[in-house]
Amino acid sequence: MPGLSEPTQDMSNNIPSEAVTEPKLLKGADMVVEVLRREQVDVIFGYPGGAVLPLYDALYQCGIRHVLTRHEQGAIHAAEGYARVTGRPGVVIATSGPGATNLVTGLADAMLDSIPIVAITGQVAKSVIGTDAFQETSIIGISTPITKHNYQIRHASEIPKVFKEAFHIANSGRKGPVLIDIPKDVAGEVAPFTYEDPPQLPGYQPTVAPHHLQIRKVMSGLAEAKRPVILAGAGVLHAQASEQLLAFAERYRIPVVHTLLGLGGFPANHELFLGMGGMHGSAAANKALYETDFLINLGARFDDRLTGKLDHFAPNATIVHVDIDPAEIGKNIPTDIPVVGDVGEALNMMLSVAVDKPDCSGWVEELLAVKAEFPFWFVQEGELIKPQRLIAEIARITDGEAVVVTDVGQHQMWAAQFYPFRAPDKWVTSGGLGTMGFGLPAAIGAHFGKPDALTVAIVGDAGFQMTLQELAVIGEMQLPVKIVIVNNGALGMVRQWQELFHGERYSSSLLEWQPDFLLLARAYGIPAMKIVSDAELSGQLEAFLAAPGPGLLECIVEPRENVYPMVAPGTGIHQMVGVKP
Amino acid sequence: MSPVLSVLVHNKPGVLHRITALFMRKGFNIQSLTVGITESPDVSRMTLVMSEMDEAALEQVMKQLHKQIDVLKVTDLTEEPMVARELVLIQVNSPVQQRSIIHALIEPFRANIIDVARDTVTIQVTGDTNKVEALIALLRPYGIRELARTGLTALPRDSVLGSDARRVSEGQVLPI
CATH class of the missing domain: 3.40.50.1220 (TPP-binding domain)
Structure with missing residues (x-):
C-alpha cells in the first residue's frame, strides 16, 4: 500500500504486497499512526499513560516527531501555537482520565479562538466503560461544549473514517478542536484499512463561496x-x-x-x-x-x-x-x-x-x-523600565519579523499595541478564553511550526508560573525560544482593575514573594539574565535576542504601569480614558 | 407563541446530549422535547417546543442547531401548517359514584380510560396542547393523582407542502 512504511513491530496479519486490491489489515494503533502520516502530521505534542500505551507503542520509532511536554495542558497549548503559525491542525495525545481532563483548558481556548486541533485521548477498555474504572472519565461528556465535534471510537474499523472526518472538520469552515476518544482495547483490534474515501458529512457543509x-x-x-x-x-x-x-x-x-x-x-x-x-x-x-x-x-x-x-x-x-x-x-x-x-x-x-x-x-x-x-503612549521617567518600551525595543531589534507569542494580561495588551505586525501568522495569543499559562507552551509549538523564525515568548511573571514546567522541553531540546518575563510583581491586569474599580484594594493580586527566575531557568539548562533599569534595556536586550539557543530574560518593570487607553466595562467605545498622557 | 422546531438528527449515541448541552451552554430554555426514530433508521426526529423568545433569539437557536455536525435539518414549524400532538396520561380520583361523570366529561375529548382501580381511573388523551390542557383543567377539581405528558411531536402538513416537493428537498439534505 503506498505511503505505508515498514511496520516497526509484529503485525498480527501480514498481507503479501501483491494483494493490492484487498485493504490491508491493521491494528487500531497502527491505523492511527498511518492516518497521521497520510495527514502529513510532522509533530505531535503529548504525554503517555496507561490507556494510550498501545498507541505510544505504535508511535515508537514511527518517524513522526513526538514532543513530550511535561503536562497535557502544555501539550495542547503547544499544538495551538503550532496550528496558529502554520494554518494546519495541531495534534495532541493524552491518556484517559486526568490526561484527558488536563486538555480541557486548551480545548476551550481553541474553541473560542477557532484553532484547528485534533486531540486524541485514550479511554478505558470498552468492557469497563461506565464502571468507574481506573483513570476513567467521560471526556466526551466533558468536552462536548468545548469542541467543534468529538468522537468515541467503538471499533478499530471506524478509525480511518473518524480521523478523516476529524481532520476535515477541524480545519474547514470555522476551524476548531475535534477530540477523538479511543478505548484501549480498540487500539489492539484488527480491521481493514482504507483512507481514500472523502468524508461523508451531510450535516456539515460549510458555505465557502458567498452569495x-x-x-x-x-x-x-x-x-x-x-x-x-x-x-x-x-x-x-x-x-x-x-x-x-x-x-x-x-x-x-x-x-x-x-x-x-x-x-x-x-x-x-x-x-x-x-x-x-x-x-x-x-x-x-x-x-x-x-x-x-x-x-x-x-x-x-x-x-x-x-x-x-x-x-x-x-x-x-x-x-x-x-x-x-x-x-x-x-x-x-x-x-x-x-x-x-x-x-x-x-x-x-x-x-x-x-x-x-x-x-x-x-x-x-x-x-x-x-x-x-493619539498614538499608543507611555511616559519614560526615572530608571525603571517601562513595559511598553520593552515591547517597542523587542520590535525594533527583531525588525517586526519575530513570531511573538504572549500570555494573557497587561503584557499581552502592550505587545498588541507596541509590536507592529507587518505580516500574518506571526502573532500567537489567547484571545477569547484569556488563558493565563498559554504563552510558554504555545511558543514551543510555534517554534516547531516555524523553526526558522525567531520565536519570542512575552509572558507575565504570574502567567509564566502557571505552565513553567515546559521549560523542561526548551532546556532538553535547547529550542531557540526567547522567553521575556515582564515582571511587575503582580497579576497586573487584576491589579489594574482593582486600582480602577475596586478602590485600590489589591486582593490577592500582588506577588510579594517570587521564585528566583534566573536560578529556575538555569535549573532547566536555559541561560538567563535579568535587567532592572532602562539604561541597560537596549544593549542587554540586543545581546539576549542575538544569542543562539534558548534564553530567559527577566525584565523588572514599573509595577504601577496601567494599560491605556481603556474603555471601562459597561461603557461605549467612544468613552475612552487615557488616550494621552 | 412558543416556537416549535423539528430537527432531524443522526440516530446515534450522544446526539441527544449534544443538543441538550448546547441548550444549557447557550441558555436556551425548552418547554418540551420529544425524540424518536423516523422512517429512516439512521435518522431521528426531535420536536422541540421552546420557551417564548424573540425572532433574533430563535434565529440563534436554529443557527446553533445547524452548527451541530449530527444535525441534518432544522425546520421552524411555528408559522407553518403542521399537525402537532401530544399524549397525556392522567390518573384521577374516581370513586365509583363519580365514574359516569368522568366518562361523560372525557367523551367529547375522545379520551379513553385505559386503567381502572378502586378509587382512580387512568385516562389517555392525545391532541394539541390546547385540547389536552383543557381536559386537564376540567379534571383537576376531581383530584389529579399523577400526570405524565409526552410533550409535543409534530410534522408539517403534507397536503399543504405537497409530498413530492418535500421529498425532493429532504432528499437533497439526506442522502439516505
Missing part, C-alpha cells in the same frame, strides 16, 4: 458610504486573505481596524491601518468604529472586549458581516448585509465588482489626524 447578490449589496452600499471602515478579524488569517484585504482597502482607501486576534492580517506600518480596536484599542480605531456609517466586518465575531457597550458600537452604521460561521452573524450586533462565506472568497468577489470610489477623503484624513495625534 453574489450579497456581495453586490455590499458594493452598492459601499458606493454610498461616507465613513466606511474595515474591521478585520482572525477570519482574514484563517482564510489567508491578507493580500486581498490590502488590495481592497487600498483600492477604495478604506481605513482598517484589527481585532486582537486579527493582528498581522493588515500591515501595521500601512497608512490606512488605525490599530487594534476595543477595550485597549487606539483612539483612532475606536473613533472609526463609533462614527462609521458603513462597517465591513471581515471575519471578526463582535466580541464584547471589542464592542464595549453594544448600544454605542457603530450606532449609525450599515453593518456588513462576512463570516464563515452563519451563527456569528446577528449574534451580538444586528447585521444589515450578512455575507456567509470565506473571507478570502468574499474579498475576491468584492474586488471583481467595480463601484465608483466613495468620496470619503475627509473621513480618512480626520482619522489619520487622530491616529497621528
Whole structure:
C-alpha cells in the first residue's frame, strides 16, 4: 500500500504486497499512526499513560516527531501555537482520565479562538466503560461544549473514517478542536484499512463561496458610504486573505481596524491601518468604529472586549458581516448585509465588482489626524523600565519579523499595541478564553511550526508560573525560544482593575514573594539574565535576542504601569480614558 | 407563541446530549422535547417546543442547531401548517359514584380510560396542547393523582407542502 512504511513491530496479519486490491489489515494503533502520516502530521505534542500505551507503542520509532511536554495542558497549548503559525491542525495525545481532563483548558481556548486541533485521548477498555474504572472519565461528556465535534471510537474499523472526518472538520469552515476518544482495547483490534474515501458529512457543509447578490449589496452600499471602515478579524488569517484585504482597502482607501486576534492580517506600518480596536484599542480605531456609517466586518465575531457597550458600537452604521460561521452573524450586533462565506472568497468577489470610489477623503484624513495625534503612549521617567518600551525595543531589534507569542494580561495588551505586525501568522495569543499559562507552551509549538523564525515568548511573571514546567522541553531540546518575563510583581491586569474599580484594594493580586527566575531557568539548562533599569534595556536586550539557543530574560518593570487607553466595562467605545498622557 | 422546531438528527449515541448541552451552554430554555426514530433508521426526529423568545433569539437557536455536525435539518414549524400532538396520561380520583361523570366529561375529548382501580381511573388523551390542557383543567377539581405528558411531536402538513416537493428537498439534505 503506498505511503505505508515498514511496520516497526509484529503485525498480527501480514498481507503479501501483491494483494493490492484487498485493504490491508491493521491494528487500531497502527491505523492511527498511518492516518497521521497520510495527514502529513510532522509533530505531535503529548504525554503517555496507561490507556494510550498501545498507541505510544505504535508511535515508537514511527518517524513522526513526538514532543513530550511535561503536562497535557502544555501539550495542547503547544499544538495551538503550532496550528496558529502554520494554518494546519495541531495534534495532541493524552491518556484517559486526568490526561484527558488536563486538555480541557486548551480545548476551550481553541474553541473560542477557532484553532484547528485534533486531540486524541485514550479511554478505558470498552468492557469497563461506565464502571468507574481506573483513570476513567467521560471526556466526551466533558468536552462536548468545548469542541467543534468529538468522537468515541467503538471499533478499530471506524478509525480511518473518524480521523478523516476529524481532520476535515477541524480545519474547514470555522476551524476548531475535534477530540477523538479511543478505548484501549480498540487500539489492539484488527480491521481493514482504507483512507481514500472523502468524508461523508451531510450535516456539515460549510458555505465557502458567498452569495453574489450579497456581495453586490455590499458594493452598492459601499458606493454610498461616507465613513466606511474595515474591521478585520482572525477570519482574514484563517482564510489567508491578507493580500486581498490590502488590495481592497487600498483600492477604495478604506481605513482598517484589527481585532486582537486579527493582528498581522493588515500591515501595521500601512497608512490606512488605525490599530487594534476595543477595550485597549487606539483612539483612532475606536473613533472609526463609533462614527462609521458603513462597517465591513471581515471575519471578526463582535466580541464584547471589542464592542464595549453594544448600544454605542457603530450606532449609525450599515453593518456588513462576512463570516464563515452563519451563527456569528446577528449574534451580538444586528447585521444589515450578512455575507456567509470565506473571507478570502468574499474579498475576491468584492474586488471583481467595480463601484465608483466613495468620496470619503475627509473621513480618512480626520482619522489619520487622530491616529497621528493619539498614538499608543507611555511616559519614560526615572530608571525603571517601562513595559511598553520593552515591547517597542523587542520590535525594533527583531525588525517586526519575530513570531511573538504572549500570555494573557497587561503584557499581552502592550505587545498588541507596541509590536507592529507587518505580516500574518506571526502573532500567537489567547484571545477569547484569556488563558493565563498559554504563552510558554504555545511558543514551543510555534517554534516547531516555524523553526526558522525567531520565536519570542512575552509572558507575565504570574502567567509564566502557571505552565513553567515546559521549560523542561526548551532546556532538553535547547529550542531557540526567547522567553521575556515582564515582571511587575503582580497579576497586573487584576491589579489594574482593582486600582480602577475596586478602590485600590489589591486582593490577592500582588506577588510579594517570587521564585528566583534566573536560578529556575538555569535549573532547566536555559541561560538567563535579568535587567532592572532602562539604561541597560537596549544593549542587554540586543545581546539576549542575538544569542543562539534558548534564553530567559527577566525584565523588572514599573509595577504601577496601567494599560491605556481603556474603555471601562459597561461603557461605549467612544468613552475612552487615557488616550494621552 | 412558543416556537416549535423539528430537527432531524443522526440516530446515534450522544446526539441527544449534544443538543441538550448546547441548550444549557447557550441558555436556551425548552418547554418540551420529544425524540424518536423516523422512517429512516439512521435518522431521528426531535420536536422541540421552546420557551417564548424573540425572532433574533430563535434565529440563534436554529443557527446553533445547524452548527451541530449530527444535525441534518432544522425546520421552524411555528408559522407553518403542521399537525402537532401530544399524549397525556392522567390518573384521577374516581370513586365509583363519580365514574359516569368522568366518562361523560372525557367523551367529547375522545379520551379513553385505559386503567381502572378502586378509587382512580387512568385516562389517555392525545391532541394539541390546547385540547389536552383543557381536559386537564376540567379534571383537576376531581383530584389529579399523577400526570405524565409526552410533550409535543409534530410534522408539517403534507397536503399543504405537497409530498413530492418535500421529498425532493429532504432528499437533497439526506442522502439516505
